[in-house]
Amino acid sequence: MPTPDAVVIGAGPNGLVAANLLADAGWQVVVLEAQDRPGGAVRSDRGVHPDYVHDLFSAFYPLAAASPVIRGLALERYGLRWSRAPAVVGHPLRDGRCAVLGSHPDDTAASLARFHADDARSWHHLHRLWQRYGDDLVGCLFAPFPPVRSGLRLAARTGIAEGLRLFRDMLLPARRFGEEHFAGEGGPLLIAGNALHADLAPESALGGGFGWLMCMLGQTHGFPVPVGGAGSLTDALVRRLLARGATLHCGHPVTRVVIRDGRAVAVRTADGTEVPARRAVLADVPAPVLYERLVGEDHLPVRLRADLHRFQWDLATVKIDWALSRPIPWTSEGAHGAGTVHIAEGLDALTRFAAQLAMGQVPDVPFTVLGQMTTADPTRSPVGTESAWGYTHVPQRIRSDAGDDAIRGSWSAREKEAIAARVEAGIEFLAPGFRSTITARRILAPPDLERLNPALVGGAVNQGTTQLHQQLLFRPLPGTGRPRTAVRGLYLASATAHPGGGVHGAPGANAARAALRALRVPRGGSHRSTA
Template identity: 55%
Template structure:
């Protein structure tokens, strides 16, 4: 039997792998995507796991960064059937005393909500959003390109001026709690920032957490938290349709066991049947960095310092997620929460600090901070009329929720928290689907130990420290092998940045820069790892 040959092989059909494959196919490359799961999509999938007729997103559900990503925008997935919807309100943060801060598509509505907590905070929110509007485009260009983003960075500097650029840089280092306290007098606006920061694995008291809260809050104010009509899986389906229309191929239930290397160069892969598949130009890995370097490549091809640094790689915290099929809308006592797609629940600012502190100490928080999604409120196609497809997730310490009894106790805490703010909620439950770390990794092996971000978002593992100290780029020490997962800069969430960066690096390596490009990368790797 002859060996199959493609220009590029992509390991993993998560959204980053599919983005990379599409960009290579756009350049006329023959591309094969190999996925060990039965279906493509990784963490971007939708299934009927609770009750028939209820479409639940297995992991990713709302897509604010997808909506503003220049990478996704340039793919024009709407031409391949993707359609978006929005909930009436973007987000609500319900405090323990049932007060509610609202992030709305309408900035006047958001400002009015902030003013309910402290007069004047609405005007401060408008000023913050005006700053975002001024720097939006150069900032997004800088965010989704390899680090350091030289040309986008210069455009950003021209947009802000030196003084404001320094203030922006300072903001990027702040804890979310401190950032909110500097801008606002009341807890409402502060919570809109801090609650969004808690989407990451960082405590609101960690340096660098402010940027996550600010970015998600500003994007939410700008374009909302949209959802694909029919489920998150429709985003994956559009990526696959676009790829196959350009001649690319996706093979599922086809694991890769090894990256084949000769003379320091990636030559292809070996599949689960032991058969080699050759890559003429590049191998791109949409895999966690530890999986790629420890399981897929023989150690003699890797610098010893890289393997040593990999021993200090830090995963993000684990996740517990519950999906429900509900017989009716959630009966929130906070009226403003009823129309929100995303709801933050269970804690105020002090509670967010305590929650983050418990996770750092490896303790399961007794009062979990919940992210709650009302999917039928956002997209009526998700469940039968008059019902609701909903979910909630919370972060948990690693290595704890694999115990089923502990996991069940956490699920009980989650439902108790929702019931406290929506009496009668549990009576509406027709079916539930629980995913702890083991279940998450079962449907997407990239979610190692229930980590949904492919490594901590802490500042010591971001930019040129991601996934380990190096270049902040997709290139690896193996020539023509590229890291295309969210383990690489710019990290997690569904925006396609890592996949696009890997595809661009592969094209540059094979294109006009040719061997000179490879020589530069090898020299840089030696400087870092030797």
């Protein structure tokens, strides 16, 4: 076999996107994946019950639906089909009310009007803003930093005054965003709940903008799921890649990036095999793992080594999968048709949850993001049943337990049962009889998630905090907002790179394009400045 042009480390969605784009450009590409299956955090199985499909990690994909990168791959030609629930998100309350992000702006507005009549108008105003500027905002989000083209288009379209107001809104905490735009409880719940899909507390800067972005992506695209399970998205990426002559090897963990004369020239696998790379090595692994384990400190500038010690992972995650004998018996009508349901009794409960996490406490009343997968895709379980999951966050380093179960982070069977009981109690409160529908379940604590996917260090599903201090030109480290690294020919293609977590393929695409651009440097030009 001829020496490949590029070796891609990791067959997660970003690695597969990068490999596809390089193959499209005519490069010979080899992808090496440590696990026995490709997909990273985009995989599904029948491990809970043979009749039920469950997504192991990620499940809903509004960012993939909006991503120009994913759309440009035309994965529908390779078997991908999308399915959507009747409603996008529901946030039920104990009094029976439910804030619903519907499939049409009028549906959402009608739901919010039940909390306060003026909020229907507020929702339509926010949606009109998205219609005017959403495409350019998405372009800014997915482009390498700084997003010159999309940014200039957005600035020209908004003008200075409107642009500053929009920028200010994007930086607002979710609580303040809700206070400025809504009079009732429903709108702020949708904004803050969606912000907490990441690790943005109601009082965190950027939470309002992120929550609004997620709501508007849901309003525009829904929260789609691949028919048959998350693995169907990975399968389509792999089929497309192999059709272009690339090679994928699973069960081949890379243990070293081989560097000679300051350039990445090969990788070494666990069995000692050296796989050369004629032009580039692209790493779909977290930046700390890449630099500290695969590259080594001897090849890193002193300042970068110091910055690595300040890298902040996002919160750890506990995920529970359920095979249910029937749909969840919500007392609130609005929750029945929603693919995603948020479990928290109001905005103050979200703040309390986030404050406990900030103090290193395991929350006594978890905020749970729940997925009703058969509601979103009827192929996931037998007719009349529900394949469901719920996840909540816990601290990366647990100092204490705000509850009575003395959870300390050993994640023994007892601790896993204790956190699952808290999650299920929250659901049972809003859906009496929920527990009686459970046929089988699986509890995945942070060590389980990392074992199944080593990129989820400590159960951090976003490969680094979404907080403002580690975004844009600060992601993953100050001054590293682009995919090039301190080593020539080595590119960071994982979610630790800008723009971060979520299945949208942008980090992989940005890395691939940087590698391709580097070859177009005129003789004598600066290699580093173009990547």
